[in-house]
Amino acid sequence: MKAVYLALNQCSVSTTHKCLIAEAWCATRDLPTLQQALQGSSSEAGVSAVVHRIPCRDMPPTLIRTNRFTASFQGIVDAYGVGRYQEVNPAPYTIITFPFLFAVMFGDVGHGLLMFLFALAMVLAENRPAVKTARNEIWRTFFEGRYLLLLMGLFSVYTGFIYNECFSCATAVFPSGWSVAAMANQSGWSDAFLAQQPLLSLDPNVTGVFLGPYPFGIDPVWSLAVNHLSFLNSFKMKMSVILGVTHMTFGVVLGVFNHMHFGQWHRLLLETLPELVFLLGLFGYLVFLVAYKWLRVTAASAASAPSILIHFINMFLFSSSPTNRPLFSGQEVVQPTLVVLALAMVPVLLLGTPLFLHREHRRCHSRRRQQPDKDTAGLLDLPDTSLASQGSDEEKAGCPGDQAEAEFVVSEVFMHQAIHTIEFCLGCISNTASYLRLWALSLAHAQLSQVLWAMVMRAGLSLGGEMGVAAVVLVPVFAAFAVMTVAILLVMEGLSAFLHALRLHWVEFQNKFYSGTGYKLSPFTFAVEGE
Structure with a gap:
């Protein structure tokens, strides 16, 4: 009843003081439902209610x-800012990109499986009254994001298989692509030689040593190598750059639909196209160099392979290094x-x-001087000034409609664009x-997991040494391992990876196309929030 009177207090009284007038927003597809509800209430109360659609420039x-399923992902986007009316919503793409970027930093089959099973248990028990009515804040946080956790765990299993x-x-799901026996036969390793050498090197140029790439993910033989960390660092660093440039480019492309x-067709040529050329011309080219080197450089030429880092530095210095040969012909040009x-x-x-915009503003005022007696509401042909447009205030200020005339300040437009450019x-x-x-987060997670193991x-x-003693010792050892795995690797590391994935979406991805300057529709309802 309190909610009803609160809504009635927001209504205005008509001039005849015989009815109340309420102005409210309503979704177009919900208008038939609204009219049907008003007709039913009018027949019961004996007082008619009339609905009119009125024009509005707000x-x-x-x-x-x-x-x-989608509520938790939409909540991530809305925490950054509610989108403007009819603006591109990044939430559908976040359903895939957020769990994937999280999994890149949290890639482990075992940890991902534990997270997946925990989220799956919450999903299967979501309709139980005891689960839905729980008041513990920590539990409510996990429960409301159960589908997000489900995908995060599933993607972590996938990246764990890759790592x-x-x-x-x-x-060793598949046979290794490296053969130690072939290297031993070709090199003539004896038992005395093996006893004296703590480390052995496998040469892929020797016939039969490298049989081909591993069918899926990293070859398990790398876990035995002393240069395991150097190999993974190189792989994950380049992978991070490729994913980052792809993610940012996708964000710029989404701005095209806005x-x-x-x-705003002028923005396609004057903003989106220069942004794509700048981004892809510099960092897209870096991704091309990484992919090109991966495809062209073989084991036979790996020792003399050129350095991408030196090439990229020389690119900005407009110079070349005689000791660093080009990757392809014409690279210097x-x-x-x-x-x-x-x-x-x-x-x-x-x-x-x-x-x-300055040119269109001057053209607008030139037309107004030529036609002083006509309505000036639609003189400017810019779609940015239309009723449905949600462009910037600087663009709308050029030629106002039926509201009070706003001054078009060129300096403010230049300042706004300068900030955007920088x-x-x-x-x-x-x-x-x-x-x-x-x-960095993937390396930290792998190293913490390795230290704990x-x-x-x-x-x-x-x-x-004996089986009975080992079995007794393993009980407290496994208990300690399980507790520390959940507390450190799942909770702490999972929260860290979650926050970093959140930042990548808010700052690096959404600021390419998403303004988040709108406000939510808050309809009057008796439903309990969250149900």
Whole structure:
């Protein structure tokens, strides 16, 4: 009853003081339901209620319908900011990208399986009254994100198979692509030689030593190598850069749909195209170098393979290194051309949109002087000033409609565009480096898992020579290992990877196309929130 009177207090009284007038937002698809409800209540109360659709120039609220599966992902996006009306919603893409980027930092088959089973248990028990009515805040947090945890665990199992790590231990699902016997036969290793050499090297150039790549993921033989960490660091660092550039490029492309929907066609040529050229011309080229070197450099030429880092530095210095041979013919011409092309996009991005808007503003006022007696509401042909457009205030200020005339300040438009240009150009550098957190967190998780296994489980297995003694020792050892695995690797490391994945989506991805300056539609309802 209190909610009813609170809603009635927000209504205005008509001039005849015989009825109440309420202005509210309603989704178009819900209008028939609203009219049907009003007709039913009017017939019971004996007082008719009339619904009129009125024009409004205010920005409508945002209504995004979710279900139990998508609610947690939409909550991640809304925590950054509610999208403007009809703006591209990043939540559908976050359903895939968020668990995947989390799994890149949390890749382990065993840990991912534990997280998946925990989330699956909550999903299967979600309709039980005791589970739904629990008041513990920590439990409610996990329960409301159960589908998010489910996908995070599932993707972690997938990346764990790629890393070939299960509680930090490698598994030989398929035969290894490296043959020690072939190396021993070709090199003539004797028992005395093997006894004197603590480390042995496998040469892939020797016939029969390298049989081919592992069918899926990292070859388990790398877990025995002393350069295991160097190999994984190189792989994960390059993978992080590739994923980062791809993720940011996808964000810029999503901005195209915003511009097309709101009719801001000038932004496609003056903002989106320069942004893509700048991003792909510099860091897209870096991804190309990584992929090209992976495909072209073989084991026979690995010792003399050129350095991508030196090439990338020389690219900005407009120089070349005589000791670092080119990766492909014409590289000395391609690299300076890409740098010049990327730098040429900066003034286009900085001056293009402000000059275009300034020209349209002057054309608008020129038409007004030529036709002073006509309504000036629709003189400017810019779609940015239409009723449905949700463009920036600077663009709408150029030629106002039936509301009070707003001054078009060129300096404010230039300032706004300058901030956007500096943020994007510097952000391409800092954001690409920011994606290296995928490599760092993955390395930290793998090392913590390895230390926990070596210091607890392996030490427990080595205690006691007899089976009975070992079995007794393993009971407290496994209990300690299980507790520390859940507390450190699942909870602490999982929370850390979650926060870093959250930052990558909010800062590096969503700021490429998503403003988040809208507000939610909050309809009047008697339903309990969360049900």
